[in-house]
Amino acid sequence: MASEVLPPRPGPLSSGGVRAGDPVRAQAASRLAAFDPHPLGAMAQASSTPLPPPPSSTPPLKPASDPRTHDGNTVATQPPKHLLIFDFDETIINENSDDSVLRALPGKQLPESIRQTYREGFYNEYMQRVLKYMGDQGVKMADFKAVYENIPLSPGMRDLFQFLSKQQDHFEIILMSDANMFGIECALKAAGAYSLFRKIFSNPSSFDKRGYFTLGPYHSHNCPRCPSNMCKRKILTEYLAERAQEGTRFERVFYVGDGANDFCPSVAMKSTDVAFPRRGYPMHRLILEMEKSQPGKYQAAVVPWDSALEVCSCLQEALKKKY
Template identity: 55%
Template sequence: MTALSNQTNAAPQQQRFLVLFDFDETIINESSDDAVVRALPGQQLPDWLKNSYREGHYNEHMQKVLVYMAEQGVSKDSIRSAVEKIPPSPGLLNLFQYLQSHQQDFELAVVSDANMYFIETWLEHAGVRHLFRKIFTNPASFDASGRLVLLPFHSHSCSCCPDNMCKQVILREYLAGRQKDRGGAPFQRVFYIGDGANDICPSLALAPQDTAFPRRDFPMHRLLMNMQQSQGAKFKANIVPWVSGEDIVDCLKKIMKER
């Protein structure tokens, strides 16, 4: 019985802070979809497939890409190897190290429009999968024929987001569910780390004590800057741009000193 109490899933119920991570170009330094395409014999998609993409239907497009890759004989091992080789974003492993050393304070989750196979493969390989309580992403698994089959995460009614995923819906549902699990106690602060345009919608659900960490000079950062100039009142959370995970560590250390 005592052995069980040391396991990570028996971590203290009342971690004070929630940290949410995007995956592509946030945890890792490029898009996992682009990295996997390099496993193709010619290392790129044919034009007819590239040109079949429709705005807001990226998940559907990626389903076609994975079918094409299977037809070209790309194996599960080649896909795994391509994912494992993706470098982390600068300083992200230092950030994970910091969060691991303060696991009693921080609960971690991933909210990403990539897919479960890519994310779990990369996190396991990097030795950090155990840090995350939950991964919200599109389901993906290999079928009997060895093809990676991708599905949409959910359907929603948000007009700002791709048809397969609204990260704000995920964030709001998770916060409500966790507050209930925690006997009505909300997280003291929520931190959202991202880079892309689809990270704006969840950031709009953050409260004044929370912080959005947009990757500097990436779409999320540029959109937030424009939003602040044109309609400052709409965005409630603090904004701290980051170039390296070290920038996020510095900010979290200051907040930890405020206790």
């Protein structure tokens, strides 16, 4: 089995919600563990409670009952849908793709000199050095593509995608990931799920004239708790504002994720929304810690999952209540 960019995921969770022996992500999780957002109102619902009823008219995060263009003209509104958001690594796929690509290396491992260059909050820059090293070792686009196409989906994810393919009138689906566009597109196309996603937000990537896989940051932001290259809360807030401007309002937001950087956007969700953290992963642990230490800060209903079939079941239930 290949050595990994980061210490392997399997293993017991530490008290901070990160798997033991994972120092890079432990640092990121420790920042988010101290997350102290503005007051959000009502007490979050417990994981074991039924899904909350859909709101009568108020969409999440940004009001869109009277969306207007920049010139002040009202935009024609569309029938309300649900917004469904996915993470990629260890959510859609059952591995961390940054670790998986090392299988393409001739020696299937990184030298310690590369591993030691990581700086807290600058994981994207670290991966740029990893990919340059891989290019120096002769790893080409076809090698990366073969790895991405063969990363296994998380349990039940294929069934969830099949369900969603028949429910596109009810869900608008987007993906937010700190991986890279090339890898995500390869994996989704191999799974036959690429067309489900209206938009994918991830770090830009390409292959230069040498055939080296290059990576850049997604954006800049002011969130002190997220990596320097991506804050998913900023992405989500801007996306909702953009869609409201276009006349699309969402009755509820559903968020499927696993990592500490999925916790940040989920804190902004309302009590009518649903967070699906992968059970025992950092997002889940950070939610539990916030519910315990800051009651009322986390509003969304919480439905942990081991298999995406559990997510599918809850989405089916939500549709039945509405339709």
